Amino acid sequence: MRVPAGPKSTAYLPNATETLGGADGWTTPFIVQDVDTVTGLLGIELYRFSDGALAMTRDVRSIAPGTSYACSPQAEAALPGETQYSVVIRAYLIDAIAVVNEHAGSGMTLQPAAYVGATRGATSVSLPNATKRFFGFVAPFIIQNLGTAATTATASLVSFDGTRHAVAVNTHGYAAPRRAPIPSPADPWSTRRTGSPRGRRPCSCRTS
Numbered sequence: 780m781r782v783p784a785g786p787k788s789t790a791y792l793p794n795a796t797e798t799l800g801g802a803d804g805w806t807t808p809f810i811v812q813d814v815d816t817v818t819g820l821l822g823i824e825l826y827r828f829s830d831g832a833l834a835m836t837r838d839v840r841s842i843a844p845g846t847s848y849a850c851s852p853q854a855e856a857a858l859p860g861e862t863q864y865s866v867v868i869r870a871y872l873i874d875a876i877a878v879v880n881e882h883a884g885s886g887m888t889l890q891p892a893a894y895v896g897a898t899r900g901a902t903s904v905s906l907p908n909a910t911k912r913f914f915g916f917v918a919p920f921i922i923q924n925l926g927t928a929a930t931t932a933t934a935s936l937v938s939f940d941g942t943r944h945a946v947a948v949n950t951h952g953y954a955a956p957r958r959a960p961i962p963s964p965a966d967p968w969s970t971r972r973t974g975s976p977r978g979r980r981p982c983s984c985r986t987s
Contacts, residue, residue, distance in 0.1 A: 782820060783871055790877040790896035792866035793923035793985040795825065797852040799861060805883040808851035809896070811868055811875050813842045819873030821848060828863040842873070865923050868896065881987075892987070900925035900981030909936065909986060918986050926980025 792809060799805040813819055821839035826832065835857050839848050852858050868877050877896035884890050900923075910918045922932040934947040 786822070786869035786871050787815075787819070788870045788874045788898060790868040790870070790875060790898055791900070791923055791925055791983050792868070792877060792879055792896045793921045793983055794987070795852055795864045795866050795879065796881075797855075797858045797860050797862050797864075799863060800883060801861070803884055803888075804861070805881060805890075806851070806853040807879050807881045808849060808853070809866065809877055809879045810847050810849045811839075811842070811870070811877045812847040813844050813870075813873050813875055815873035815875070816844050817872060818843050819875070820871040821875065822869040822871070823850065824867045825852070825858070825864040826867075828865070834858060834862075834864060842875075844873075865921075866896075894985055897923075897925070897983035900983045902981060904982065904984045906984065906986050920984055920986040923983045923985075924980050925983055928980060930980040930982075932982060 790811065795807045795809060796805045811821060811823075819842055821837075821842055823835075823837040823839070824833060825835045827834045835855060837850065842848050852864065858864070866877075868875065876898075879894050879896065881892040881894075882890065906920055908918065909920055910916045920934070922934075924930055924932070936945045936947065937943070
């Protein structure tokens with residue numbers, strides 16, 4: 780099958796992890812489905828949070844209509860543990876969607892979660908609930924740059940009662956295209972608040 784010059788669709792996953800938090804920590808297998816009527820190809824890239832470097836690529840040479848391809852960072856020898864990645868999935872000839880399954884622990888301590896990959900971004904997004912030590916809950920959020928040039932991501936935080944404000948700037952300076960920096964939790968309060976991440980380039984945001 781000949782690969783066309785550009786993808787028909789692209790999915791972005793801001794956060795994929797490999798045993799983050801130890802051997803029983805967070806791992807995030809992700810699944811890509813061909814939702815088109817023809818067979819297509821996939822190009823998958825994983826970028827490290829720490830330095831934005833390309834950590835792994837994977838080419839899926841054939842994915843049939845209605846079928847799925849699964850990738851588990853935990854099963855990839857090239858990906859070290861205790862590491863976070865952002866993922867870009869390019870689908871050639873087809874429309875495709877991606878979902879991430881997040882899980883940590885086991886038995887009574889099992890913690891599951893999931894999210895759907897973004898197919899487009901915006902220069903401003905809204906988060907209705909972000910917490911920092913609120914009854915023990917912490918909700919970090921991750922911004923992925925979906926643009927084609929570097930940008931700086933910032934987040935304006937407002938407490939639920941509207942009396943306190945803070946601004947967080949991504950800790951990695953300029954976010955390279957397709958990479959996912961983490962805004963710094965610069966505010967000191969232990970409370971609930973809303974967030975409004977912004978960037979000069981289209982972005983996607985995921986809160987945990």
